[in-house]
Amino acid sequence: xxxxxxxxxxxxxxxxxxxxxxxxxxxxxxxxxxxxxxxxxxxxxxxxxxxxxxxxxxxxxxxxxxxxxxxxxxxxxxxxxxxxxxxxxxxxxxxxxxxxxxxxxxxxxxxxxxxxxxxxxxxxxxxxxxxxxxxxxxxxxxxxxxxxxxxxxxxxxxxxxxxxxxxxxxxxxxxxxxxxxxxxxxxxxxxxxxxxxxxxxxxxxxxxxxxxxxxxxxxxxxxxxxxxxxxxxxxxxxxxxxxxxxxxxxxxxxxxxxxxxxxxxxxxxxxxxxxxxxxx
Numbered sequence: 481x482x483x484x485x486x487x488x489x490x491x492x493x494x495x496x497x498x499x500x501x502x503x504x505x506x507x508x509x510x511x512x513x514x515x516x517x518x519x520x521x522x523x524x525x526x527x528x529x530x531x532x533x534x535x536x537x538x539x540x541x542x543x544x545x546x547x548x549x550x551x552x553x554x555x556x557x558x559x560x561x562x563x564x565x566x567x568x569x570x571x572x573x574x575x576x577x578x579x580x581x582x583x584x585x586x587x588x589x590x591x592x593x594x595x596x597x598x599x600x601x602x603x604x605x606x607x608x609x610x611x612x613x614x615x616x617x618x619x620x621x622x623x624x625x626x627x628x629x630x631x632x633x634x635x636x637x638x639x640x641x642x643x644x645x646x647x648x649x650x651x652x653x654x655x656x657x658x659x660x661x662x663x664x665x666x667x668x669x670x671x672x673x674x675x676x677x678x679x680x681x682x683x684x685x686x687x688x689x690x691x692x693x694x695x696x697x698x699x700x701x702x703x704x705x706x707x708x709x710x711x712x713x714x715x716x717x718x719x720x721x722x723x724x725x726x727x728x729x730x731x732x733x734x735x736x737x738x739x740x741x742x743x744x745x746x747x748x749x750x751x752x753x754x755x756x757x758x759x760x
Contacts, residue, residue, distance in 0.1 A: 483528045485510040485521040491611035491633030493562060497656040498531045500759050501560045513608070515545055519552045519659075526661040529668065530554065535655040536564070539587050541708055546722050549659065549750055550680055556751020557668040558658035559676075561758040566592055566647045569614060569639040570626045576642065581605055583613040584628035592628055595646040602626070614639050653758060659751070673754035674730060676705075679737070680722045681744035682712065690721070693740045700736035702727050720746075726755060 482502055486494035489511050498507060510528060512518045518530045532549070535541045549556070566588055570579055581603040582589075582596065588610050589596065596604060607613045610629035617625045618637040627639065634641045657678075660668055683689040697704060706724040711717075727733040741747050 481506045481508050483508045483510060483525070485512055485518045485528050485530045487512050487515050487518055487533070488609045489612045489615055491614065491630060491636040492609060493564060493611075493630060493654060494531050494533065494656070495611070496630060496632055497533075497560050497562045497654075500562060501531070501558060501656070501658055501756075515548055519548055519554065522552070522554055522659065522661060526664055528660075529557075529664075530659040532657045532659055533654050534657045535706075536587070537651060537653045538591055538649055543708075543710060546680075546708065546710060549657070550720075550722075550748065552659075553662070554659045555662045555665050556657050556678055556753055557660050557665050558753045559756035560656045560658070561653050561756050562656060563759060564591070564647065564652040564654055565630065565645055566610075566628050567631045567634055567641050568592075568595070568626055568628055568643045568646050569634045569641045571617060571621065571623060572638070572640045574623060574626070574640070578624055579626050580624040582626045582628060583607045583617065585610045585613075588628050591647045591649070591652060594648045595643075611636075655756070657751075658753075665751075669753050674752050675728065676724065676726050676755040677733065677752045678722065678724050678750040679747065680720055680750055681740075681747040682718060682720050683744055685718075689743065692743055696739045696743075697725065697736055700732050700739070701729075702733060702736050722750075 482505055484498045484507050488494045510521050522528045522530050533542055534545055583605045586606045611633035613627035614629050614633045614637045617627055703726045705726055708722040709719045711719055
């Protein structure tokens, strides 16, 4: 049985991503209220695996999670790209005429803006979790309240779905990272399939320092799929660069890391893993 720590409750998109990444396996969910708590559970028990949202194609990157990952000492062992499909649901006895309020996470509400504009009489209330909104409505029997979350959550909590696919942009994907204790990493990834890595580094204040690093990756035919800069707290105008790279030759990738290391400061490999697939 896999013990998976997620931010959220059963029925959340983190829950769905965990089951998609480990298909057919028995999973024990450890539900956490914050991402900090996810990492705390991994530190307390090295057998715990974390599922961590890192980027959404509409809302962008979850910047704080980059910092949590770097500071935790954990390593990335995989990723999964999940198509986010929002549903509008309520208690079985409610309907469009009786609803007065809609609850969900602010990102989900923003992603369903056009749908909500079609129902101006509904009061919009932000909550901490998508599936948690459905769970609370069911548990507290909140008549007149609707939730926006996954269809899976509706089935889980016995809610009635009034409309599916209400997100404005149908190209809505969230990328989740699978993180673990470094000592457990090799048990969770297939080394022969590793073709992606996340690295982080800072640079000296020299002219062209970043372009030199990028040129080396280009020389070794390493494909940069993402670069994200974050300020270093307490060090004015200094930044950490988080870079995702994809490669076909592991040896060539390692050579590129050796080549850029002298040009960087504090270079750290956050994880090496197989590029994730997308699921609907």
